[in-house]
Amino acid sequence: xxxxxxxxxxxxxxxxxxxxxxxxxxxxxxxxxxxxxxxxxxxxxxxxxxxxxxxxxxxxxxxxxxxxxxxxxxxxxxxxxxxxxxxxxxxxxxxxxxxxxxxxxxxxxxxxxxxxxxxxxxxxxxxxxxxxxxxxxxxxxxxxxxxxxxxxxxxxxxxxxxxxxxxxxxxxxxxxxxxxxxxxxxxxxxxxxxxxxxxxxxxxxxxxxx
Amino acid sequence: xxxxxxxxxxxxxxxxxxxxxxxxxxxxxxxxxxxxxxxxxxxxxxxxxxxxxxxxxxxxxxxxxxxxxxxxxxxxxxxxxxxxxxxxxxxxxxxxxxxxxxxxxxxxxxxxxxxxxxxxxxxxxxxxxxxxxxxxxxxxxxxxxxxxxxxxxxxxxxxxxxxxxxxxxxxxxxxxxxxxxxxxxxxxxxxx
Numbered sequence: 574x575x576x577x578x579x580x581x582x583x584x585x586x587x588x589x590x591x592x593x594x595x596x597x598x599x600x601x602x603x604x605x606x607x608x609x610x611x612x613x614x615x616x617x618x619x620x621x622x623x624x625x626x627x628x629x630x631x632x633x634x635x636x637x638x639x640x641x642x643x644x645x646x647x648x649x650x651x652x653x654x655x656x657x658x659x660x661x662x663x664x665x666x667x668x669x670x671x672x673x674x675x676x677x678x679x680x681x682x683x684x685x686x687x688x689x690x691x692x693x694x695x696x697x698x699x700x701x702x703x704x705x706x707x708x709x710x711x712x713x714x715x716x717x718x719x720x721x722x723x724x725x726x727x728x729x730x731x732x733x734x735x736x737x738x739x740x741x742x743x744x745x746x747x748x749x750x751x752x753x754x755x756x757x758x759x760x761x762x763x764x765x766x767x768x769x770x771x772x773x774x775x776x777x778x779x780x781x782x783x
Numbered sequence: 784x785x786x787x788x789x790x791x792x793x794x795x796x797x798x799x800x801x802x803x804x805x806x807x808x809x810x811x812x813x814x815x816x817x818x819x820x821x822x823x824x825x826x827x828x829x830x831x832x833x834x835x836x837x838x839x840x841x842x843x844x845x846x847x848x849x850x851x852x853x854x855x856x857x858x859x860x861x862x863x864x865x866x867x868x869x870x871x872x873x874x875x876x877x878x879x880x881x882x883x884x885x886x887x888x889x890x891x892x893x894x895x896x897x898x899x900x901x902x903x904x905x906x907x908x909x910x911x912x913x914x915x916x917x918x919x920x921x922x923x924x925x926x927x928x929x930x931x932x933x934x935x936x937x938x939x940x941x942x943x944x945x946x947x948x949x950x951x952x953x954x955x956x957x958x959x960x961x962x963x964x965x966x967x968x969x970x971x972x973x974x975x
Contacts, residue, residue: 598953601808602897649865649894653858661854676904679857683897685809752805753968756961763954 580705587709593686594717595766600686604718605755607677611734614722616670617677618715620659622708624681627655629695629707636696648691649682656681686714725749725758787918794922800898801930802967807898811931812956814889816942821935825928827886829921831871831893832902835864836920839903840913860903865894898927934963 593599603621608614631651632639639647660678663671671678681687690710695703726732729749731739739745748754800806814824839860847853872890875883893899902923906916937959946955 598812599809601812602806605808606805645894646862646865649861650858653861657854657857660857676901679904680806680897680901682857682861683895683900685895688895748965751964751968752803753961753964755805756957756964760954760957760961763957764949767954768949 580702583702583705584709587706587711588713588716591710592713592717593710594714595763597686597689599689600684600714602680603677603684604721605752605759607674608718608722608725608755609750610673610726610730610732611719611723613670613673614718615715616663616667617674618711618718620663620674620678621681621684621686622711622715623659624652624655625687625690625711626704626707628652628687629690629703630700631655632691632695633698633700633703639696644692644696648688648696652687652691653682686710721755721758721762724762725754729754787915790915790919791922791925794919794926795929796926796967796970799926799930799967800901800923801927802964803971804901806901807896807927810892810896811927811934811960812953814892815931815935815938815956818932818935818939820889821931823885824889824892825931827889828893828896828898829924829928830886831864831868831890832899832924832927833917833921834871835867835899835903836906837913837917838867839863840906840911840916843907844913856904856907857900860907861894861900864899864903868894898923930963930967934960937963 587593591597594604600621603617607617628648628651632648635647635651656679659681660671663674663678690706694706698706723733726734727738728746731737731743731745746754749758794800797803801808801811810824810828814820842859842863843856847855847859852859868890872883875886875890902920906919909919911919938956941955941959950958
């Protein structure tokens with residue numbers, strides 16, 4: 574029972590408490606780069622999650638065999654292999670998504686989230702916990718960039734996952750789907766998230782005091 | 784000669800990797816708090832990317848293409864970059880200790896700078912010759928450094944100004960970066 578609790582808390586830690594995008598501020602390039610449409614945000618998030626879960630699992634399984642000194646190059650090879658698999662998979666089965674994401678799929682290799690979890694978590698913990706961590710972190714990342722992508726798509730293009738949402742008279746703010754919009758929307762979203770986190774911590778402090 | 788100039792100005796202003804393609808944002812946000820560190824990082828990036836463009840072109844042309852291993856590009860390139868960074872670090876330490884002191888701390892961080900991998904992958908898919916490929920790497924890294932230095936100047940001023948509490952730190956910096964990206968967007972109308 575205690576172990577189950579543990580897996581759940583590791584999962585929630587990645588999803589909420591240490592959300593890679595909103596709290597740790599890792600993996601900024603895809604966060605700003607591919608979030609021009611809801612579908613590419615979601616696709617990028619899920620691709621990263623797949624790589625993260627697989628690399629976490631394998632690094633955790635191999636953690637007793639990889640010497641401490643060559644761990645970084647080993648991580649790179651393991652992560653790069655899974656990225657190549659995901660890249661080829663997307664090219665074969667989801668060519669539209671693959672061309673929308675462009676070189677950002679290959680660049681999952683250098684996404685700091687994947688690397689940081691390998692170093693900080695998977696190399697020190699059991700395979701089961703590492704999978705939970707990968708899933709939590711990956712889905713936390715997916716959720717965050719999908720929210721960002723939907724905001725940008727709705728206001729910048731008037732659609733949500735390709736479905737027209739705004740009235741015909743709505744003039745889309747084209748700047749939002751440019752890199753400019755990515756920076757500014759993420760900045761504004763962070764302000765909102767920080768405010769919510771402040772509120773939550775104040776509430777829990779009050780609860781403890783009472 | 785003129786095509787080199789076009790490539791250089793393109794990567795510096797119109798197609799700037801940071802502002803136009805949003806690559807390399809982690810170091811862009813991470814080391815831009817002080818101008819001095821930004822300068823060190825920028826120089827190290829120029830050095831490594833130029834070298835990496837040269838080496839990955841050779842690897843791609845003589846190792847991957849003849850054996851039909853293009854799908855291994857990502858793995859091969861990231862390994863080349865990681866090894867290169869390590870070699871550069873050791874070589875500098877031994878031969879140019881002064882330069883090592885200036886750049887040393889930034890070198891390991893460059894392996895996970897996505898501009899390096901992005902530039903080399905773009906070069907490989909564009910099928911250029913060795914000289915052009917190396918030059919593209921150089922131009923792209925100068926563009927990265929240019930944006931990084933400008934942003935560091937802005938952030939030094941930003942740190943001194945009174946910001947609303949909820950905008951202090953990352954949110955404010957991101958919005959400042961967005962405003963800078965608007966300025967770079969203005970250059971996209973340039974054509975030769």
